[in-house]
Amino acid sequence: MTATSTTVDLKNRLERARQTAGAAGIDALLITPSQDLRYLVGYDAKALERLTCLALPVSGGGPVLVVPRLERGAAEASGVEQLDVEIVTWEETEDPYALVAKLLPSGVRRIGLDNHMWAEKVLGFAAALPGVTQALANEVLTELRMRKSPFEVAALREAGAAIDRVHARVPDWLKVGRTEREVGADIAAAILEEGHVQVDFTIVGSGPNSASPHHEVSDRVIQRGEPVVVDIGGTTAAGYCSDSTRTYVMGSAPAAFVEYYEVLRQAQIAACEHVRPGVSAESVDAAARSVIASAGFGDQFIHRTGHGIGMESHEDPYIVAGNTLPLEPGMAFSVEPGIYFAGEHGARIEDILVVTESGGERVNLRPRELTVLDG
Template sequence: MTTGTPAPFTAADYKARMDRAAQSAADAGLAGVLVAPGPDLVWLTGYHVTAETERLTLLVLSAGQEPTLVVPTLEAPDAARSAGAAAMTLRDWTDGKDPYEVTAPLLDGAGRFGVSDNAWAMHLLGLQKTLPDSSYVSLTEALPMLRAVKDAAELERLAAAGAAADATYEEIKKVAFAGRKENDIARELSDLLKRFGHSQVDFTVVGSGPNGANPHHEAGERVIERGDMVVLDFGGLKHGYGSDTSRTVHVGEPTAEEREVHDIVRAAQSAACEAVRPGIACQDVDRVARKVITDAGYGEYFIHRTGHGIGVTTHEPPYMIEGEEQELVPGMCFSVEPGIYLPGRFGVRIEDIVTVTPDGGRRLNATARDMAIVD
């Protein structure tokens, strides 16, 4: 498992990201980028808003203009201590003042701006009222690849998160499943992720027996029985970057049909991972996995996309799905997670995080993909 704490990102790192975002916006025909509290703001500046409120906080980026963070005065000291503070100007506003009037001069009165997806509607409406000639488009639509290509430092963090998830899986296989509730296994997964360095656990799916046919089943009170197939899907953040892995285990010996379905999913997952290389479209990864499952007669039971990007959030662009023509480039990281879900019976999913390399792809998860037999 990858050990140690990576070196922190510097003001220079954040400046490079802000400059890239501003230039990408200009290349896309946008007047600039407006970033509200959330993962985009963290990635661009290192600033974690300690208490998100109705008070406007907004990073304004535009090519040829100094990055500026509009921030409530009472939050300004925290913003000034953020890692990227030296690379931007802070413009604070006090209660009783109109934050949109403070922000308006930074937007030059007009233009089309990319806005982070989690911006509050009340803030966009406030800006539109102050700047009636301005318009807005979501960053996912306008700049979907903004965070998609990871640098070496980001890849180091993603590898560490993947290794921690692998260690978690190796440990969970040792515990008793039969006679225990799904919630019990979910709590152990969460505890293990934290033991192996995760600061945040985002999900611990434990789908036993018929519950495994629901890809996003919430672990519940069902008691796991011998003879159950159990889908395990878990992940979160370590060093600020995501893990997400799925394995399907069986309590006791599986039937011939269960082995067959698991083998089909494993073959589909392997084929899709092997297909990863620069220049192919995201949809091609989905097509490869889907063809294996469809040819085996289970196409109607593969009911979700093959994968999603991962970085400072566990789900982000790019998406491995039909219709996504974005080409893969080195540094992209995403899940490859085909599945088969037989309603009322059982499900199977196998998932690794894969990064695109100059000549192919590399898995960031290394645990065995064979069906594990647990007690």
């Protein structure tokens, strides 16, 4: 089980998933190794060619975790049986899809499959359950996962503080004459040192690479007078993700860059201050975008303002035009506007926010002013 979730909390998740599935017209959820499985029962199972699957019927039976016999020990060690989840094993010569079908209550007509299920497993269930309609479990689980419990908010605070500690150390490694890859390696080591168990990504984009939002690292040598975008994140032992971006400059930056960076900072602050219950996800995007567009840089803001975060670094809700979802307490997402001039330079500022009863709480607290390094 995760360090932030009690047995009671996980049992509540299972019951809420059952109720939400029933309301959505789904008779059973089938969840294979994924963050959905970990969210529901605390089992961080390996994704293998052999089938592991949580079967959660809405009625007519309790939850069952079907696992290969050789994985039973890992399943038991996860503590799922404390949640009143029965473990059923299958042998190498058995058909696990037929076994799951047999364990489901009679009368099942519509099943929800986790969104990350491998295609071969989707087809395996289709063959084992002829005439049963398949739907995405996301229809159910998104409603649960994007509203974080107090345990989860605490875990996101811990993850945010951990990645802030890494950003505080970036000036030790970000030097003129070093390559992006060398700096990225130091950052990756620090992500683990500062409280994560997994490095999810290290973006170190210098000079023209700072204008590529998803650039990671290269052998390009960092030079004086250019900006460097550092966007980094990892996963903690509790299973929750961090994600934060700061932009640094090596000595004196071009005047045009300094001008638009200040616009970007004001846009990011405006979006953060706009966050509160009841406003729409798209209105947070608009709060950032309007500042940037009014300053004449609208065409250089080329992506959405943010994405939800929790047990995955990208999940619902997405902070983008067209998403009219009203924000609610417990929702967590990034606010990360950027301005990019392809082939020249760019900048991004990113914090994770959690919606509170009265506003938004930043879990990343590093300064948002442009950080100038001597190099």
